[in-house]
Amino acid sequence: xxxxxxxxxxxxxxxxxxxxxxxxxxxxxxxxxxxxxxxxxxxxxxxxxxxxxxxxxxxxxxxxxxxxxxxxxxxxxxxxxxxxxxxxxxxxxxxxxxxxxxxxxxxxxxxxxxxxxxxxxxxxxxxxxxxxxxxxxxxxxxxxxxxxxxxxxxxxxxxxxxxxxxxxxxxxxxxxxxxxxxxxxxxxxxxxxxxxxxxxxxxxxxxxxxxxxxxxxxxxxxxxxxxxxxxxxxxxxxxxxxxxxxxxxxxxxxxxxxxx
Amino acid sequence: xxxxxxxxxxxxxxxxxxxxxxxxxxxxxxxxxxxxxxxxxxxxxxxxxxxxxxxxxxxxxxxxxxxxxxxxxxxxxxxxxxxxxxxxxxxxxxxxxxxxxxxxxxxxxxxxxxxxxxxxxxxxxxxxxxxxxxxxxxxxxxxxxxxxxxxxxxxxxxxxxxxxxxxxxxxxxxxxxxxxxxxxxxxxxxxxxxxxxxxxxxxxxxxxxxxxxxxxxxxxxxxxxxxxxxxxxxxxxxxxxxxxxxxxxxxxxxxxxxxxxxxxxxxxxxxxxxxxxxxxxxxxxxxxxxxxxxxxxxxxxxxxxxxxxxxxxxxxxxxxxxxxxxxxxxxxxxxxxxxxxxxxxxxxxxxxxxxxxxxxxxxxxxxxxxxxxxxxxxxxxxxxxxxxxxxxxxxxxxxxxx
Numbered sequence: 001x002x003x004x005x006x007x008x009x010x011x012x013x014x015x016x017x018x019x020x021x022x023x024x025x026x027x028x029x030x031x032x033x034x035x036x037x038x039x040x041x042x043x044x045x046x047x048x049x050x051x052x053x054x055x056x057x058x059x060x061x062x063x064x065x066x067x068x069x070x071x072x073x074x075x076x077x078x079x080x081x082x083x084x085x086x087x088x089x090x091x092x093x094x095x096x097x098x099x100x101x102x103x104x105x106x107x108x109x110x111x112x113x114x115x116x117x118x119x120x121x122x123x124x125x126x127x128x129x130x131x132x133x134x135x136x137x138x139x140x141x142x143x144x145x146x147x148x149x150x151x152x153x154x155x156x157x158x159x160x161x162x163x164x165x166x167x168x169x170x171x172x173x174x175x176x177x178x179x180x181x182x183x184x185x186x187x188x189x190x191x192x193x194x195x196x197x198x199x200x201x202x203x204x205x206x207x208x209x210x211x212x213x214x215x216x217x218x219x220x221x222x223x224x225x226x227x228x229x230x231x232x233x234x235x236x237x238x239x240x241x242x243x244x245x246x247x248x249x250x251x252x253x254x255x256x257x258x259x260x
Numbered sequence: 261x262x263x264x265x266x267x268x269x270x271x272x273x274x275x276x277x278x279x280x281x282x283x284x285x286x287x288x289x290x291x292x293x294x295x296x297x298x299x300x301x302x303x304x305x306x307x308x309x310x311x312x313x314x315x316x317x318x319x320x321x322x323x324x325x326x327x328x329x330x331x332x333x334x335x336x337x338x339x340x341x342x343x344x345x346x347x348x349x350x351x352x353x354x355x356x357x358x359x360x361x362x363x364x365x366x367x368x369x370x371x372x373x374x375x376x377x378x379x380x381x382x383x384x385x386x387x388x389x390x391x392x393x394x395x396x397x398x399x400x401x402x403x404x405x406x407x408x409x410x411x412x413x414x415x416x417x418x419x420x421x422x423x424x425x426x427x428x429x430x431x432x433x434x435x436x437x438x439x440x441x442x443x444x445x446x447x448x449x450x451x452x453x454x455x456x457x458x459x460x461x462x463x464x465x466x467x468x469x470x471x472x473x474x475x476x477x478x479x480x481x482x483x484x485x486x487x488x489x490x491x492x493x494x495x496x497x498x499x500x501x502x503x504x505x506x507x508x509x510x511x512x513x514x515x516x517x518x519x520x521x522x523x524x525x526x527x528x529x530x531x532x533x534x535x536x537x538x539x540x541x542x543x544x545x546x547x548x549x550x551x552x553x554x555x556x557x558x559x560x561x562x563x564x565x566x567x568x569x570x571x572x573x574x575x576x577x578x579x580x581x582x583x584x585x586x587x588x589x590x591x592x593x594x595x596x597x598x599x600x601x602x603x604x605x606x607x608x609x610x611x612x613x614x615x616x617x618x619x620x621x622x623x624x625x626x627x628x629x630x631x632x633x634x635x636x637x638x639x640x641x642x643x644x645x646x647x648x649x650x651x652x653x654x655x656x657x658x659x660x661x662x
Contacts, residue, residue: 053564053565054442054565054566055442055447055451055551055552055566056451057297057298057451057454057455057458057552058298058455058458060455064441068441068442071565076563077563077564078563098550099296099550100549100550100551100558100560100564100566101563101564102564103548103549103550103555103564104549104560104562104563104564105563105564125298125299126296126297126298126550126553127296127550128295128296128297128298128299128302129299129302130286130294130295130302131294131295131296148299149298149299149300150299151298151299151300151302151303152300153299153300153301153302153303153304153461153462154299154302154303155303158302158303162299173298173299173300176300176458176459176460176461176462177458177459178455178458178459
């Protein structure tokens with residue numbers, strides 16, 4: 001298992017920098033693949049690619065809308081993976097979708113499809129620790145890194161077990177709530193980062209409610225990096241295209257590089 | 261593919277044996293069930309499992325709930341022997357009259373239990389989803405009784421077709437919020453209620469209205485409705501000289517009223533039949549999937565996108581089914597049959613004309629199946645769970661029959 005995702009994030013952290021992982025919705029518009037490539041050359045350490053699902057319970061209005069638009073365009077998991085196969089992204093990628101997408105295709109087939117398409121990791125936010133076994137085993141066998149989420153509500157002993165089963169990085173959920181840009185960074189963002197850092201040597205990234213470069217800098221006082229979703233997807237929805245995402249990723253990259 | 265069932269109930273695990281047993285902490289009914297929720301909600305679901313186990317084993321909690329069910333909800337509900345209808349159909353039809361409960365449906369059994377439990381857990385707010393509005397009205401009722409804040413999510417389409425229930429909820433002091441995403445029906449109301457719960461989990465209890473969702477809901481909601489089956493078993497014994505009905509039939513959306521009445525008869529020789537709307541037949545399609553917290557049968561496309569159910573009845577307009585029903589179907593203990601909207605409209609009128617009972621459209625599905633299966637049922641005794649009354653549907657039926 002190459003662990004490309006974990007390796008890339010560790011490399012950034014070990015060089016004293018902070019990890020930046022934008023989330024971009026797969027299949028949203030004609031230039032989504034070019035948008036991902038633009039994010040990579042603008043300073044992303046890895047990229048989360050959303051595979052749209054009809055009922056994304058962990059997502060707020062922005063990513064819901066992006067999902068609905070992509071689905072209305074006829075996007076399927078297979079179409080996204082087919083486009084990714086052979087595409088040169090330049091940084092490791094992880095797909096983020098919901099359990100039923102993987103389950104419907106069959107865990108082994110989904111895991112091997114990800115590997116065949118050059119995808120390093122996978123995040124399934126509705127498959128928690130207790131249920132992750134069958135998927136994680138299939139992912140391990142295919143060499144796909146399964147990233148688990150840790151939440152402000154998770155007790156300490158769970159954080160240890162979550163970090164122990166997570167691959168690639170540990171995804172700290174920054175607040176009690178669903179994805180979306182907030183005016184301020186929640187206090188819980190730094191708290192979950194600190195609690196995770198105390199129990200694991202894995203890279204600890206915080207996402208959900210991290211929507212501006214300032215908020216990214218603030219949470220990275222503790223965390224190893226950030227996952228930025230709704231702010232990126234809003235830019236895609238606004239028609240920002242590869243250039244718009246390039247600018248936005250560059251702003252996050254500069255802010256992190258100037259402060260750390 | 262799915263996890264084995266390490267927690268499946270066995271006779272030596274201290275859990276009651278037989279069908280419809282305790283799914284234990286992992287929440288498994290055979291291969292179905294589980295707790296497929298974002299990490300934020302896992303500790304809340306585990307806490308709820310512990311709290312419910314403790315309350316359900318506590319005689320004082322049971323006594324308080326029984327007192328409410330008796331003096332507030334009006335239990336026990338009677339069984340009506342339908343002589344006119346029986347003559348017309350050639351089988352003996354018994355109705356378990358959940359329509360006579362306070363708020364007009366079986367839903368009150370579950371919400372009184374959950375509200376009492378929420379209070380015991382120190383929660384101050386309730387959030388709920390509703391389709392037809394019956395569960396929303398019941399939750400709003402319990403919230404008023406227990407002086408709790410209450411928010412009910414309802415699909416925009418359902419708000420339009422059930423405006424009377426929307427008004428009722430507001431009158432009872434609840435806030436009704438429109439679920440505007442997707443099909444704007446029950447499944448989307450569930451999504452919104454879960455999103456709300458993710459953000460407010462510390463103060464808020466999610467008062468889920470059916471035997472679906474993550475563990476412990478499918479089990480807990482069934483247990484709160486078990487009173488339907490327990491009463492009916494005794495009542496039937498009295499009516500049938502100690503015997504059981506040959507067939508027990510109930511409509512199924514998520515499946516709460518069916519789970520309640522089935523639980524009384526699962527270990528008898530009665531045949532169990534769940535009736536799904538043809539446009540929302542999750543078991544009929546028998547494709548397993550994972551949505552809204554559990555592994556069950558689910559209407560979905562070849563890629564796992566959840567399909568929108570289509571039914572004349574808002575309360576059954578749901579693409580999934582509770583995981584225990586999937587288990588009962590997979591093991592053959594119960595069977596699930598589809599009926600069309602047109603059959604339901606006929607059955608709705610039939611019961612009004614022959615017995616003077618205006619049924620909810622949901623419950624009319626169960627009667628529609630009896631009409632459809634009358635050759636097979638000839639000479640048999642059929643117990644139908646009449647889960648709700650039809651006042652809420654009268655305006656819609658005026659249009660349909662115009």
